[in-house]
Every structure is written in C-alpha cells, then in structure tokens.
Amino acid sequence: MALEVQPPDGRKRVKVYELKDNDWFDRGTGFCTGQILGVSCRVLCAHWGSCDVSSRAIPSASPSSSVTDQLLTRRSLAYSSNLKTYPIACYSKRGSPRTMAIKNNRTLIVWTEQNGTDMALSFQEAEGCAVIWDFVNAVQQHLLSLTSADDALSDDLDSYQSIVLPSPELGNLPEIEQIVRAASMTQGGRDALSKYIIRDEYIAKLVPLVETAEDLESLIDLHRLCNIMKSLILLNDNTIIETVVADHVILGVVGALEYDPEFPTHKANHRQYLADKSRYKEVVPIKDPLIRRKIRSTWRLQYLKDVVLARILDDPTFSVLNSLIFFNQMEIVNHIQANGPFLRDLFHVFDPRNPDQKRKDDAVQFLHQCAGIAKNLQAPSRAQLFANFISHGLFAVIAFAVKHLNPAMRTTGIDILSALLDHDPVMMRGYMLKAVNEKKTPLTDTLIDLLHVETDLGVKNQLADAIKVLLDPQIPLQDPLGRAGPDYFKVRNNNLLSDAFVQQHFDESSKRLFQPLKQLANRTALNDLTFQEVTLYSHLVDILTFFVRQHLFRTRNSIQSESLAPRVAQLLRAPQKHLKLVALKFFRTLISLQDTFYQALMTHNNTFELILDIVYETMPRDNLLNSACLELFEFIKRENIKPFILHVVEKYREKLENIIYVDTFQSLILRYDQMQGYGAEADATLFSQDESNAPRRIPLNGQRWQGAREMDPAEEDYFNTSDDEDEWTQDRVATADEHSSGSTSAVVKPLVDYPDDDDEDIMDTKPEGAEQQPVASPTEASTEAPASSPTQNPPAPPERLAEKRRREEEDDDELSKLTAGPKRRSSTSSNSGAFNMNRKSNLSAGSLADKNASPGVLNKVTSAAPKRIAINIGSTAKSPLSETDTSRTEVTSESYEKENPNDSQGNEGG
C-alpha cells in the first residue's frame, strides 16, 4: 500500500513555538522537511543553534500520545549523539489526524499536542509553509482513508511497530539504510524493527547481497550494507545477535562489516579469519552437536566483541554480548565436566606411554582455556569443575607442563596452577599437605626446585608467586560458601592436620626454598653475581618478606635456624640497586612488625650500618634507594621505636650526625637524647625500674652486643634459645590476640604515646576515621604555616623543636587529662622557655602513665588523642597504617571494586 503522497522537496526554515501562559515561547530554529518512512510519515525538524529546545517542545502532530512519548524519550538521545534530525510529527496508518490550522498570512501552522500544549511552526516564507501544509494534509487524508479501510488493529503502538523493510535488493539499500537508521532512534522503532528482522529472517536475506556487491565492486553499497549490519547488531536484541553468529550467516555479516565507511581505505579480513578451520582444535572430539554449535558461536561472539565491533560497541550491546558468551561458556563447561568419557579421554592423553607430544601440549592448552573460562563462572560451578579435573589427575598435568622444555608451556602450566590457587588456596594447601602426609613429593618441592633452576624470567616470576601462595603460612579465613564444592568437606578434613605438622612442612619447604640464600654465607664478594642469581635472590627475599609479613612467628624458625637475616643483610652490599632495594624492603618489614625477636635480629647484626652505608653512598642524590632508606629511618622516628633509636644512635651517632641534608637523622639523635635524659646510664636505671621487661632488656643487650659486633654461631644459638624463648611464648599469646601488626603486644610498648597511635590506626580503618583525617589536616597546615614561613625560621630545626614540644605536651595531657585544642596551639608558639622543665616532667610523666596503664586510663587517652595526633604529626600519622593495611587489604579486592564504578562513570579521569 504505497503512499501516493510525495514528500516536499527542500528544507524549509522554521521557528518552533510553544504556548505557555498565553505567550508564545521560542523553542529554537531549524529546518523542516517531510518524509515518508515505510507506511508512516513524519515531518522532520532539523534544529540547529539553541540546544535548549526541550524535547516536549517539539511540535508533534502524532496522533498517538504513546508513540509521541516514546519519540520524545528517544529524541534527547538523538540530540546528544549529534544527530541533528529527528521527527517532529509522525503519522501512522491508524492515526486520526489532529486538528491543525494554517494562519497568519499562511506562514504559521498551529496545532494542539495530545497533552494539551499548543505548538506552532513559524515559516520564513509562505511558500514553504504551504508545501508542508499540503504534505501534512495529504498524509492525513491518506491515513483517514486507511483507517476507514482497515479497522482490525486497535492499538496505535502496534501499528507503529509493524515496520516493513523493502525487499533486500541492492537498489533498495539506501532506503533500507534510511529506515533502519530512523527506526533505531526510537525505542518503539527499535522494537518494531527487531520484530520484523527476526520474523522475516531478514539478515539471512541481506547476506547474499554482500557477495553481489563485491562482484559489482560497488563500494557504496558495501558501505551501506556495513551500516545496516551495524545498526541491526546495535539493536541490541539477543535473538538477532544469536542469529548473526549462526553458521550460515556469520560470514556474510562480518563480510559486510569489513567495509566500514569510516575507514574507506581499509578493508578488514574477518571472513578469512573466521573461516580458517585450522583454528578449531579438538584435542578430544566433543560429540554433542548442540555443544559444538555453542562452542562455535561463543568463539564468534568473542571475535565480534573484541575485534569487529570493538570500536562501535555501546554499553548495552557490550553487556548483551558478554552475557551471551557467559551463558554459553557455562553450558559448555557444565557439559564437559559432566561428560565422564570425555574427561577420561582428555586426561588419558597424558599417559606417559602416549608418544604424541603435540597432542599433550594441546591438551594442556585446552585445560588452560577451561581454567580461564572457569574464572568467570560462579564459585560453586568453578569448584565443581576443578574438583572434577583434579580427581582426573590435573596435578599430574601441571607437573608435566611446568617441566616442559618450552617456556611458553611452563607458563601455561603455572597459569593453570594459579587459577587453582586463586580459586581456593586452602584447598590447594590441603592437597599438598595430603601428599606430604602420604610421603609423596608435594607440588611445592617440584616448584621450588624449578624456581632455583628456571631461566625464563617470566616463568620464574610466576613460580615465585605460586610458591608464595602455596606456602603462605597464614591460612586465611574465607567464606566457606565461596568454595562449597563436592570435595569441600573432604579436603577440609585433610586440612585439619595438626598445626605442628603444618609448621614442620613449612620449615622443611623453607629450608629447601632458601637454600641458595643460605649458601651466600660462603661468598665474600657479591660483585660477580650473575643475572640469574640476582633474580633468584630478589625473588627469594621477596618471598621471605611476604612470609614474615603474613605470619609473625611461623617464619621465625627458618629465619633463625638458617640464619637468613645476615644473608639478606649481605645483599644490602650487592652492586645491583634493585637487589639492595629488595633487601631493604625485608628489613623495613621487620621494623614495621615491632616484634622483639626481629628487633633483636636487626640490632645484633650490623644491619643498620649497612643501611647507613647506602644512605652515604647515595647521599646527596635524590633517588629511589635513598628515599627508601630515609623512609625507613623516618618510620623509626615517627613510630618512636625505642630499641632501634637506642641502637642506632648509640652505635652510629657520628654517622648520623654527618647526615644533615635531611633532618630525619638529627631528630633521631634528638629523640635519643630526650629519652636518655642527660646520659645513657641514668636512663638505663630509669627504665629498668619502671618499665616492663622489654625495655629493660634492650640496654642490656645493647651492651652485650656492643662488645662483639659479629657473634659466632654458638653465641647466636645461645642468644636465640635463652632469654628470647620465653618472650616468644609471650609474644605468641599477644599476637594471637592482636592478630594484626603486633605492634600493641605487651612486650613492645615502651612509650607512652604508642597506644594512642595504634588506636588511631585502628580507628582510621573505619570509614569515619578516613573522614576525620582530611578534616583535621587543614588545621595542621594552619598551625604549621605560621611556624615556618612568615617568621622565616630556618625550616628544619624549629619544626623539630615544635614537634618535640608537642609530644611532651601530649604526655602532660595524659597525666593531667587536659583537653586538647587551643591551649596546645598557644603553647606551641610560646613555650620555648619552659623547654627544660617540660622535658623533665615528660620523663616522669611517661613512666607514670605507663605504670598505671590500666585500661581506663588508656581509654581516656585514646578518646582524646587521635585528633591531636593527626594534627601534630600530620604528614606521618597515616602512613604506618597504610603499610600494615595494604597487606591486609590486598587480600580483599572488594575495596577496589567499590571504587571501580566511581572511576568508570562520572569521574572520567580514571
């Protein structure tokens, strides 16, 4: 039923008005044209300029309000995507035409919208007005006749939705493109178009045109076909997308998409890629035809998503593609794991009697791909898949792969292992310990041996990561639901091996693992380290650092029995800077643990001397190594870790004094002097009287070590076994309670203001704490500002003094329970005279406070203190927590996922 009406040619300049409160409001200027689209007709108004033409102001002579509404919602979209043309009036065959009037010297068309709004189009020329008026009238007449002829349909929406495309011929392509594009702009149009396309199997009909057009070398038709295909895919309809990847259609579709008009000089070769059957690799044939089809279409979907449509995909289509892929994969994986014979065949490939190496490699790749897909699956089905694989012998496959001659295969093998480890480290450790229990060679031993000899640096890296997780002495408490597989409880039971056994295994593995490090003892010079050795050592120290951080006491055994710390210290002298850095990181971690055992380790070696050497070496230069050293000492200063301050200043005072390019070292000395009163001896008695055993021990030990810098092994043993032993047990209790950084353990609490810091840290991890921080900081800035810049003090020393004073006042506050704020600030600027007195009272105050460190007092202190601390040591208050905290939060990725949406939406920056 073709329309006899001819659309008016040429664009007519118009202004659009809306009647509001008896006044006509200018809604913008544009061009007006008439168009016939299929069976519906529109008056289109292309606007330019004033973008505030609100959608409802577009005069629409549409007979149907529902259609109008949909048009309106789409309209804003069209606008934002810079499509300047959109329909302003729409007639469908079922519509009853609205009352329209032509007025005002025949330059004005006026009508009333469905919602009662009066609208007007004001034409520049009467002639243009007449043309449009005639067109509208003609369409209305036509529609009226249709309405009377055909009354079967009742809903205007339906009628609108029944879009009909011209028959798929090259000659019709411009029209098809036009209709498709127009329909895509409105939701109604999209729905109607989708329905039509599916019902009519239109895509399959379009496909032959690609070849025809290619034969004719008609580039313009090919471009049109490409546009049509794009639009159809972007209709974002599941069924259409599924059709597109069907066997008989896919090549035609991607064929059309090879001719992107946006890149007229390029032609992609999607067809060649997709048609290449050699990419299909079937290790073990999958017989189910349905699954085979799913596999193929999944692969095509991925290709569409990643390659063909990568640039033009909008978010909805992207997610439709993704979810289609996801559901396909789920079905495929479910099929595979439920298919017993298939799995048997698959793992049978690895039978040592099978000579076909290539097939084995392919099978590894296949498993690798399964593992990769499994990552996206939900935890239960993933657990089931892995459990199935494992029971069929996945570990043997991994062992096969990691020993492969080809580094790429080794990588693949470890990737599979990593997938398992990511999935459930507890389960993996369970299997490993089970193997140990059954006197089989555990996987860890294999991996460790490989790590020692591996030459491919990438693989080595992966091995180190895997070993870290496998031997991770701290078994995280995870949500058991996350891995509730069939094997779950069985494995759990295996996992309930005695702690002693776990410890023993850990010790043995560590011994094996750190053997190369231990052998460093026989080396005097490190100048001849090979590249491989350097890499190995940095991995080993990195692993050791990880162990120490993860678990305070489990690692102690091996560090002690293998005397690893001196070996790591040795590496501080290595010429390779990054190796130094790794070693430094190890000691920095030890320091942050604030654990007496590790403190002793560091102070009874010449570790600090070596670190200071690095500072000297790098000194005036501002580089990474130097900064790392500074940060280490800064941390000691900030946390006021007494044993280290005492040790460092007592032994290396002169060295420290010579480093003046930053004030860190001077303030360490200052801190020391402050602690000591006027001499070390007086201090020793002071401490021994009123402090707990830890600080008492320190000067004692310090003296003992001062005599012999390098202890012989016997002495070392003595040290390690005698007085430390009981402290360990104490410490163990403490850490079991605290479970975190251990900094609050009873033994290492030498300073009065420690608990505050720690509590502050803990508070900070809560959201409120985070909020508090920024609020407090400006105050910090404002208190510091007057102190440093305008008074023109030399920057460093006064700041130090000020800070010290504030600290003392804190002590005062604790004693007398003074309130914070204003008083402190005034005293900051004025109490230099009271310095000495303050210091004295500080010392006694400190000891007093510590003595009555009853919970009550502590609580009071913490309730008042945190804010102040944030102000006082501002820049430093937060970092220690971040140090310990990263290790904690790294495990849980949720916190990051939280910020992902933020990042991806509004803030654009990303």
Place this chain on the structure above:
Amino acid sequence: MSDLDRAIEQLRACRLIPESQVRELCYKARELLIEEGNVVSVDAPVTICGDIHGQFHDLMELFRVGGDVPDTNYLFMGDFVDRGFYSLESFLLLLCLKVRYPDRITLIRGNHESRQITTVYGFYDECIRKYGSANVWRYCCEVFDYLALGAIVLGASSELEPTSNTALSSMPIDDSELETEVLNSRGEVTMSTYRARQRSSSDASTDSRNISPPRDISAAPGQAAAPSRSGAPGTGASGDGNGSAATSRTGAVLCVHGGLSPLIDSVDKIRLIDRKQEVPHEGAMCDLLWSDPDEIEGWGLSPRGAGFLFGGDIVKQFNHLNGLSLVARAHQLVMEGYKEMFDGGIVTVWSAPNYCYRCGNVAAILELGEDASGGGTVARSNGEYGRSNGIVADNRVVSPGRRYRVFEAAAQDTRGMPAKKPVADYFL
C-alpha cells in the same frame, strides 16, 4: 641502528616488539628509574602531557603537534595504559624513548600504573591477548613500581615568546607580557592572555638576587652538562630546596598525576616515601595519584574512593609554602583539554582526545618556555638542601607563561582500524 632505535621504529609503526625485548627494555628502564627521585627535577623548556590511556594514534598526533622526541622535552603525567586499545604500544614506545633519551622525557606514575587497576581496566587483558601470557604485564608492572611520583619544573619563563604566525604578535604593549596562549593543532593562536609586566621585572630580580641565592638552578655552573634528571648530584637537592622557599621569580611547577595530599605539606615530604610498591589504598603516595581539585574549602572525601578532594585554599597555601607558582596535574577528563582552576594555581591537562573513542573531547599539552634571561645564578651546595635559604625572598611568585596546544583525535585515515587483536587459537 641500535636495537633500541629499531624497537622505537617498530613501535612507532604500532607494531609490537617481541617479549624478550620487552623484558630487556623493562630491565633497562628499571636501572634508569631507580636513579630518579620521587620528585624528578626537570628544566624548562618542557611540554607537559596528561593521560594517554592507550590511545596510540592520538599519542602520535601529540608528537606531531608538540614536536618529536628528542627535539621537544616531554613530561608525561601518568595513565599511559588502560581503556584504549593500544596500551602496550603506547607505554612501550614511551618507555623506549625514556631509555633512549633519558634526559628528554620524564614519565611519572598515574593511578592506572598499578596491578589492581590494570587488571580491571584493560591493560592486563591486552597483554594476555597480544602476548599470550601475563609475563609482559608483570614486567610492565615492575616498571610501574619504579616510576617517579612527581616532577618539579624549574627555570620556566614567566613570559611566552609570542607565536610568530599570529596577527596578535604585534599587539603586546610594552608593559604587558604574554601569559597564556592557546593554539590549535595547526599552530594557530586561538586565544591569548596578557598580564601587566611586574613593576619593572629587573627591579624585582635584583631585589631578590640580593637576598636569595639562585634564580635559575638549571643553569648552575657545573650542571650545564649534567643530565637534567636526578642522577646528577645536586639536582635533586636543589629541587627540594626550591620547595623550601621561593628563589626564582617564576615559581617552580609541581607535576603530579592526581593532586595534593593532606599528609604532604611540602615537596620535601614526598622524598620520604618509599615509592617502590603497588599504589597503596591510602596514604601520601595514594593521594598524589588519586586526588582531585574541587570547588570546596579544605579537604573533602573523594567520590573515587581513594585520594581526596582539595579546595583552592589548599592549593594556594601549598604553592605559597613551597614557592610554587603552579601545580600541573592530569587524572580528570576536561572537554577542552586543559582547565585552570583557583586563579591559575592548578591546571588539569588531559591528552587523550575523544577519550575512550567516544567522549568527544579535545586534548591538550602544556608548553613551558625556558627563562632565557637566566641571570643571578648561584650554585647551591650539595647536601645542604633546604638550608641555604634562611631568608625567604619576597614571595611574589609569578606563574610561568603557559602555551596550550589543543589537538583533536587523530584523523581516521591515519589511524587505521582501531580494534583489539583477535583472540588466539581456540579449543572451546
């Protein structure tokens, strides 16, 4: 032609280099970056660039507009990877250029140069897709850990040399100097602003010369031949020293990816960070890479979930305390390519045009000219940093002349088909 030059050629053509070469490149880069301070000292002239985000062809356009390496000195403020389809090519090219011309190009770390972020936003997947394993991703992440956290630009001129091909060039009156200029990608001036010349600038500089030592650190004797990166003794120190008091009439420019941190009140404090780590979730290092300026007072919570929002008062105070005239940062999409805030105290530079291939924005780079006058230089002694200036000069720090070159996404013909590489062989 050395291997490196060959690799550069290859990457410029948007073709990847083999994995073994990537590894070697990353190790070389590591050796180089380990010598850089957390805040790298850079001498003007330099061109400051914002986010790239793997838009390789637009990076090429950037080089076309801004001049090629090594003819132009560049400072990239991070976010080389993720989102775009050519993160690998872009980052590896920049890294190659860094290794080849260490003094000509400076790379600092953005929040996307992190293991956690790259696994979510595409770089990880790209590495897997293009190299078949995560090894290259690991090498790159290792390099990320070594990247500097910021840079400080010294010796920038307060006045721009007017661009020649403009009718405006004759316009400047004697008592005004060209402060900012905006050029389109064809080099045509589209906007310029002037400011009144400082009550005879020579007066001011003589004044300050009497009290404060250096005026142009970059030209310090014995330094002229030294590389501008931190390796040379004293450069780092002087950079920090500059943080303590204003010494040159044109204040230094601090470049970071995100912004300021409540934990960092002076540039010196940045030096005390051990930067070789994954970007933490909080703390000074995190803030430098994540924070955003905002029209607020003081500090605010960031909607990003990391870093903070900071207001104009914070910027003003920070700049004042550190003798800075400007903070240049990236991190946020700005439709015009650059956006100055807080009376020119901070500027956002964004260098990824048509971000994500669909945002429709233009990109910009910021050129800072060299202070040609260069007089009144006093060498600063090593190891004495932050101390040599007990006296603070008059604090009328003048912001540097800023030339923004705005450019659009690379023309489509030259760009080829942006697409991801197809997935490899498949079994499923």
